[in-house]
Amino acid sequence: MPEPARSGPPRPPTLRDVAELAGVSIKTVSNVVNDFPHVRASTRERVQEAILTVGYRPQAAAQQLRTGASRMITLALPSLKFTYFSDIAQDFIDEAQLRGQTVMLHSTSAGREEERNVLNGFKRVIGDGLIFNPLLLEEELFARMERTPQPTVFIGEHLPETLPAGCDYVKIDNVAAARDATSHLLAGGRMRVAFIGAIDSPQGKQPHSSGSLRRDGYLAALEAHGQGAGAAIVQAVDDWHRQDGADGVEALLAHHPGIDGIVCGNDDLAIGVMARLRQHGIRVPEDVAVIGYDDTLDAPYSSPPLTTISPDKKVLASTALDLLAERIQGYDGPPRVVETPYSLVVRGSTPALPERKGS
Numbered sequence: 001m002p003e004p005a006r007s008g009p010p011r012p013p014t015l016r017d018v019a020e021l022a023g024v025s026i027k028t029v030s031n032v033v034n035d036f037p038h039v040r041a042s043t044r045e046r047v048q049e050a051i052l053t054v055g056y057r058p059q060a061a062a063q064q065l066r067t068g069a070s071r072m073i074t075l076a077l078p079s080l081k082f083t084y085f086s087d088i089a090q091d092f093i094d095e096a097q098l099r100g101q102t103v104m105l106h107s108t109s110a111g112r113e114e115e116r117n118v119l120n121g122f123k124r125v126i127g128d129g130l131i132f133n134p135l136l137l138e139e140e141l142f143a144r145m146e147r148t149p150q151p152t153v154f155i156g157e158h159l160p161e162t163l164p165a166g167c168d169y170v171k172i173d174n175v176a177a178a179r180d181a182t183s184h185l186l187a188g189g190r191m192r193v194a195f196i197g198a199i200d201s202p203q204g205k206q207p208h209s210s211g212s213l214r215r216d217g218y219l220a221a222l223e224a225h226g227q228g229a230g231a232a233i234v235q236a237v238d239d240w241h242r243q244d245g246a247d248g249v250e251a252l253l254a255h256h257p258g259i260d261g262i263v264c265g266n267d268d269l270a271i272g273v274m275a276r277l278r279q280h281g282i283r284v285p286e287d288v289a290v291i292g293y294d295d296t297l298d299a300p301y302s303s304p305p306l307t308t309i310s311p312d313k314k315v316l317a318s319t320a321l322d323l324l325a326e327r328i329q330g331y332d333g334p335p336r337v338v339e340t341p342y343s344l345v346v347r348g349s350t351p352a353l354p355e356r357k358g359s
Contacts, residue, residue: 012056012057013054013055013056013057014056015029015030015033015056017054017056018047018050018051018054018056019050021050021053021054022043022046022047022049022050023046024043024046024047028043028047029047029050029051032044032047032048032051033051055149057121057122057149057150071100071101071102071128072101072102072103072104072127072128073096073101073102073103073104073127073128073129073130073131073321073324074103074104074106074127074129074130074131075089075092075093075103075104075105075106075131076106076107076108076115076118076130076131076132076133077089077105077106077107077108077133078107078108078109078133078135079107079109080107080109081109081241082240082241082266082268083267083268083294083296083297083298084266084267084268084294084296085133087294087296087297087313088313088316088317089103089105091313091314091316091317092131092317092320092321093105094317095314095317095318095321096321099321099325101321102127104127106118108134108135111136112136112137115134115135115136115137116137116141118130118132118134119132119134119137119141119145119148120149121148121149121150128150128151128328129150129151129152129153129324129327129328130148130150130151130152130153130324131152131153131154131155131320131321131324132152132153132154132155133154133155133156133158134154134156134158134159135156135158135209136158137158139160142159142160142162142163142164143160143162145164146164146165147164147165147166148164148165148166148167150166151166151167151324151327151328152166152167152168152324152327153167153168153169153170153320153321153323153324153327154167154168154169154170155169155170155171155316155320156171156210157171157172157174157209157210157213158209158210159171163335164335165332165334165335166327166332167327167335168320168323168324168327168335168336168337168338169335169336169337169338170316170319170320170323170337170338170339170340171337171338171339171340172311172316172339172340172341172342173339173342174210174213174214174217175213175214175216175217175220176217177214177217177293177309177311177342178213178214178215178216178217178218178221178263178293178309179217179218179220179221179224180217180221180309180344181217181218181221181263181291181293181308181309181344182195182217182218182221182222182263183221183224183225184291184307184344184346184350185261185263185289185291185350186221186222186225186227186261187225188261188289188350188351190260190261190289191260192231192233192256192258192259192260192261193218193222193233193259193260193261193262193263194233194234194235194252194256194259194261194262194263195214195215195218195232195233195234195235195262195263195264195265196235196237196245196248196249196252196262196263196264196265196269196273197210197211197214197215197235197237197240197248197263197264197265197266197269198211198212198215198234198235198236198237198265199211199236199237199238199239199240210265210266211240211265214263214265214293215234215265218232218234218263219232233252233256233259235248235249235251235252236248237265237269240265240266240268240269241268241269241272242268242269242271242272242275243272244268244269244272245264245268245269245270245271245272245273245275245276246272246273246275246276247272248269248272248273249262249272249273249276249277250276253280253282259288260287260288260289261288261289261290261291261350262288262289262290262291263291264290264291264292264293265293266292266293266294266296267292267293267294267295267296267298267299267306267308268296269292270290270291270292270293270302270306270308270349271292271298271302271306273290274290274302274303274304274306274349277290278303284304284349285304285348285349285350285351289307289349289350289351290306290307290349290350291306291307291308291309291349291350292306292307292308292309293308293309294308294309294310294311295308295309295310295311295345296308299345299347300347302349304347304348304349305347305348305349306347306348306349307344307345307346307347307348307349307350308344308345308347309342309343309344309345310342310343310344310345311340311341311342312340312341312342312343315340315341316340319338319340323336323338
C-alpha cells in the first residue's frame with residue numbers, strides 16, 4: 001500500500017483571519033489575545049468567538065511567529081513522583097538534545113482538567129509539537145475531536161482505538177508483557193500467584209488503563225498454564241506508589257496467606273510489597289517471588305534486586321520523536337500506531353523454586 005503523499009503543513013489560522021471574521025483590526029485582535037483592558041466588552045466577545053471559530057492559537061515565541069519552527073517540543077506527563085515518568089522524561093530530554101531540540105516538561109498532576117487543557121492545545125500553542133501521556137481523559141473527548149490542535153504523539157496505554165487526525169501513538173503491548181511476567185513465576189514452580197495493581201474507577205472498568213491491561217495479561221497467563229478464573233487473586237490499590245504496594249500486600253496476606261508469587265503493576269508497587277513482606281518475616285524469593293514492571297533505576301538496587309518487565313524506553317522516546325518530527329514537517333496522513341519492544345529482566349526476586357522430588 002503506497003504511503004500517503006506528503007505535503008506542507010496546513011497553514012495555521014492567523015491574527016488576520018480572526019480580524020476579518022470579527023470585523024476589527026489586527027491590532028484589536030492582538031489587544032484581546034494579550035488581554036489588554038481597554039477593549040470594549042462587546043468587541044472582546046466578538047473577537048473571542050472568532051478565535052474559537054477559526055481555531056487560532058497564539059504562538060509562544062517570536063521565532064515561532066516568524067518561521068513556524070522553534071525547535072521546542074512539549075512533553076506532558078503525569079506526576080513525576082512516579083519513578084517511571086521521571087525516568088522516561090530524562091530519556092526524551094537526552095534524545096531530543098541529540099537532535100538539537102529543547103523539551104519543555106509539563107506535569108498534568110493537577111488531574112483531568114489539566115489533561116483536557118493539554119489535549120486542547122493549552123491556551124497558547126507551546127513549541128512545535130506535543131508528546132502526551134494522558135491518564136484520565138474519557139474516550140468521548142477523543143471521539144468528538146476531529147484533529148489535534150498541533151502535531152501530537154501520544155504515549156502510554158490510556159488511548160482509545162480511534163484517534164483524531166494530526167496525531168500518532170506509540171505504545172507497548174502491556175497484555176503480552178504482563179503475561180510473560182506471570183508465566184515466568186508459574187514456570188518457576190509458583191502455584192498461587194497474585195496480581196497487585198488493579199485500580200477501581202468510579203466509572204467502572206477502564207479498558208485502556210495500565211492496571212486493566214496488565215491484569216488481563218496476568219489472567220491470560222493463568223489460563224495458559226491450566227489455572228482457571230477461580231485461581232485468580234487480584235488485589236486492588238488506590239494508586240501505584242510504594243505505600244500502595246505495602247498496603248496492598250497487607251490486605252492480600254490477610255485474605256490469601258498461602259500465596260507464593262506476586263505480579264505487581266509497576267516497580268514502585270513491587271518495592272513497597274517487598275518492604276512489607278520483610279516486616280512480616282516473609283522471605284523474597286524463598287517464600288514469595290515478586291516481579292515488577294518498568295525496570296526503573298531503583299529496580300537493580302532493591303533488596304533483593306527486582307525482576308521486572310523492561311520497556312525499551314530509549315526506543316520509545318526515539319520513535320515518538322521521529323513520528324512527531326514527520327508531523328511537524330508536514331506529514332498529514334492518518335494516525336499511526338507503533339508498538340515498541342520490551343524484555344523480561346530476571347534478578348534475585350524470582351529464582352525458580354527447586355524441583356519437587358516425588359513423594
